[in-house]
Amino acid sequence: xxxxxxxxxxxxxxxxxMSALTAPPKNLAIxxxxxxxxxxxxxxxxxxxxxxxxxxxxxxxTWTNRDDIPHTVTSxxxxxxxxxxxxxxxxxxxxxxxxxxTYSYFCSIHPKMTAxxxxx
Amino acid sequence: MSLKTTSQEAHSENSQxxxxxxxxxxxxxxxxFLKCMAWAGTGAFCVIRGGVLxxxxxxxxxxxxxxxxxxxxxxxxSFAQIxxxxxxxxxxxxxxxxxxxxxxxxKINGLAxxxxxxxxxxxxxxxxxxxxxxTVEQILRDAKPKDIFYVPGEHDVLNDNGQQxxxxxxxxxxxxxxxxxxxxxxxxxxLVNVVNLKAGGLGTLGQEQLAWLENDVKPLQPSxxxxxxxxxxxxxxxxEWGWGTDDSAQAxxxxxxxxxxxxLNGHIHQTLQKxxxxxxxxxxxxTAFPQPAPGKADSPGPMKVPAEQLKSVLGITDVNFVRGKxxxxxxxxxxx
Numbered sequence: 001x002x003x004x005x006x007x008x009x010x011x012x013x014x015x016x017x018m019s020a021l022t023a024p025p026k027n028l029a030i031x032x033x034x035x036x037x038x039x040x041x042x043x044x045x046x047x048x049x050x051x052x053x054x055x056x057x058x059x060x061x062t063w064t065n066r067d068d069i070p071h072t073v074t075s076x077x078x079x080x081x082x083x084x085x086x087x088x089x090x091x092x093x094x095x096x097x098x099x100x101x102t103y104s105y106f107c108s109i110h111p112k113m114t115a116x117x118x119x120x
Numbered sequence: 121m122s123l124k125t126t127s128q129e130a131h132s133e134n135s136q137x138x139x140x141x142x143x144x145x146x147x148x149x150x151x152x153f154l155k156c157m158a159w160a161g162t163g164a165f166c167v168i169r170g171g172v173l174x175x176x177x178x179x180x181x182x183x184x185x186x187x188x189x190x191x192x193x194x195x196x197x198s199f200a201q202i203x204x205x206x207x208x209x210x211x212x213x214x215x216x217x218x219x220x221x222x223x224x225x226x227k228i229n230g231l232a233x234x235x236x237x238x239x240x241x242x243x244x245x246x247x248x249x250x251x252x253x254x255t256v257e258q259i260l261r262d263a264k265p266k267d268i269f270y271v272p273g274e275h276d277v278l279n280d281n282g283q284q285x286x287x288x289x290x291x292x293x294x295x296x297x298x299x300x301x302x303x304x305x306x307x308x309x310x311l312v313n314v315v316n317l318k319a320g321g322l323g324t325l326g327q328e329q330l331a332w333l334e335n336d337v338k339p340l341q342p343s344x345x346x347x348x349x350x351x352x353x354x355x356x357x358x359x360e361w362g363w364g365t366d367d368s369a370q371a372x373x374x375x376x377x378x379x380x381x382x383x384l385n386g387h388i389h390q391t392l393q394k395x396x397x398x399x400x401x402x403x404x405x406x407t408a409f410p411q412p413a414p415g416k417a418d419s420p421g422p423m424k425v426p427a428e429q430l431k432s433v434l435g436i437t438d439v440n441f442v443r444g445k446x447x448x449x450x451x452x453x454x455x456x
Contacts, residue, residue: 068211
């Protein structure tokens, strides 16, 4: 009897444990979402790739300059929503887009280099 | 002086085919121009006089009978143009930009006629770092000509919209660093077309500078020879790569009354020339690294050439003004 009670208690604890374990999937979902909320843009051969990047709101976009020549990532809006310092080879810049919209940007050194981020 | 590589020759020929035409029926035809372009790699000297093109190799100038040479160079004003030293650049295309700048200085110091001054048409530094500007200043201190006139390239105005450039070089200049000065009757105008660049656009002069330019040239006689220098070409070399200036046509419209206008630019790291009416456009090679011919590569990034060839695609421009002849002869010599 005592054994079965303690078994029941253990079972209950076990269930609690299980419910405690059911929480992580929610956390995992957040982790998964966080994983989805980063995106990469590479700068190669004087162009941003992809030229149009579509991401959910809250995404942090990271640009990496892979050219031998420095570039910048500069918002085309006035006032400018973001503007990186000059990025030498392999340097990075990140910006988090919190609101939906279309965000055009360019390289302020080589203004023919234009691209956009669409935030949904 | 050295011969250009085959690919360079091919590109020169190509550029000529694209760019050269006799806009004003002034005698500078394509064939004559091809002859003129021949000096770009082989070190000749070219004079357009009264619409007639004449060219000399630098070597021939040196060997000329002294009387004849004195005649050819009488009343001359000479200066040298250097460009795009990109101090701080250290990638494969040229890991020693200080060395190649020094070589340019040696070349200038070795010219038969000492240039009276130097023009640097921008991209002095690679990343606008103080130590990069310091290094260039130190190297150029060894140049025989002591007067050096600068205009900024886009690499000189990074992060601070050109404040540092103005502090170092902008004494007496207007706006973002534009100015003019006179030497022996020639009016020189330094323009800035590398600040406040707009998305999708080219080089920009802006209304304030254009208004200044219009006023600057207003009192001058049409017979005054003009030399206009700026970093990004003031003609459409290849807009797809940003090699042009959005409002250059307006600037040039103020110069129409002048009989002789020479425009000197850098930025594209290769020598190209075009004659259009009263204006001769000229781009200088870089002392640092070459860039591909317009449209001949995926992007205008640095061209990697074998080390032994590098000096043959880098260079200085030597400009001689012949007084009273309404013409400027330009000669490019490579570092090798």
